[in-house]
Amino acid sequence: MDLKDKIDLTRLPGHIAVIMDGNGRWAKNRGEVRVFGHRNGVEAVRQTATAAAELGIRHLTLYAFSTENWKRPKCEVDALMNLLVASLSSELGTLMDNNIRLKAIGDLCHLQKNCFAQLQETMAKTAGNTRMDLILALNYSGRWEITEAARKIAGDIEQGKITKNDVDQDLFSTYLDTSEIPDPELLIRTSGEYRISNFLLWQLAYAELCFSPKLWPDFRKDDLYEAILDYQHRERRFGMTSEQIKPLTNQ
Ligand code: FPP
Secondary structure, three states: OOHHOOOHHOOOEEEEEEEEOOOHHHHOOOOOOOOHHHHHHHHHHHHHHHHHHOOOOOOOEEEEHHHHHHOOOHHHHHHHHHHHHHHHHHHHHHHHHOOEEEEOOOHHHHOOHHHHHHHHHHHHHHHOOOEEEEEEEEEOOHHHHHHHHHHHHHHHHOOOOOOOHHOOOOHHOOOOOOOOOOOOEEEEEEOOOOOOOOOOOOOOOOOOOEEOOOHHHHHHHHHHHHHHHHHHHOOOOOOHHHHHHHHOOOO
C-alpha cells in the first residue's frame, strides 16, 4: 500500500506550514555553493505544492525568506531574490495546471522591486484558481507581523475606529497578514532542526509540529505524506483532557 493511500482524506489538516531548511548544507555536502541548494529546493517546492493540492489541502504556507535573511551575504540574498523571480515566472504553468492560487504574507513593499512586481503579476494571474492557496512568507517574521498588528490597532484606537475594550484575540487576528487564512494545524520543518525561527508565532499556537531529518532539496511527496500520517496519529486536545476529546472526535 502506498503511503498516500494510508492517509485518511476526511481528517486532513486544512492548513500546512513549512519551514524549508537545509539548502545550504545540501549544497555543502556536494562541494557546491549555497545557492546550488536553493536552486535544487525549487523541485521540492513543486513536489510539495502539487502533492498538497492533489490531496485536498486548502492552504500551504512556505517560509521562503525571513526578515532575518537579509543578514546573509549580499550575493546569496541577490541570488535568492533572482531565483524567486525566475521560479514565480517559470512555475506559472504548474500553478495553473493544479488550480493553485498564489498569495503572500510579509513586508512585501520592502522586497526588491523586480521581486515585488513578479509576485504581484503571478498572484494576479492565479487569482481565479480555487483548489489550494499557496502562501509564500516573504520578508516575513512572526514578531514583525505581531508588532505591525499592534501598531495598526493603536492607530485605529487613536482614530476612534475601535476602543481598547474591543481588543480581544479574534479582533487581533484580523490585523495579522493571515487574517483571511485559518491557523495551520500542522507545521513541518526539514533538516532535523527543532526551532520555530520566528515563523507564524501567533498562528502556530495549537499546531502539531513535525520535524523531518531530510534536507529541503531532498523533500518529496512521500515525505509530505509521512508528515500528514504522523499528524493523523496525534491526539489534538486544545487544553482539554483525553477523555473530553474522545466523545467529540467520535461524533
Ligand atoms: C533555508 O535553507 C532556505 C531558505 C532560506 C530559502 C528557501 C528558498 C527556496 C527553497 C528557493 C525557492 C523558493 C520558492 C518559493 C520558489 P538554509 O539556506 O538556511 O540551509 P542551511 O540551514 O543548511 O544553511
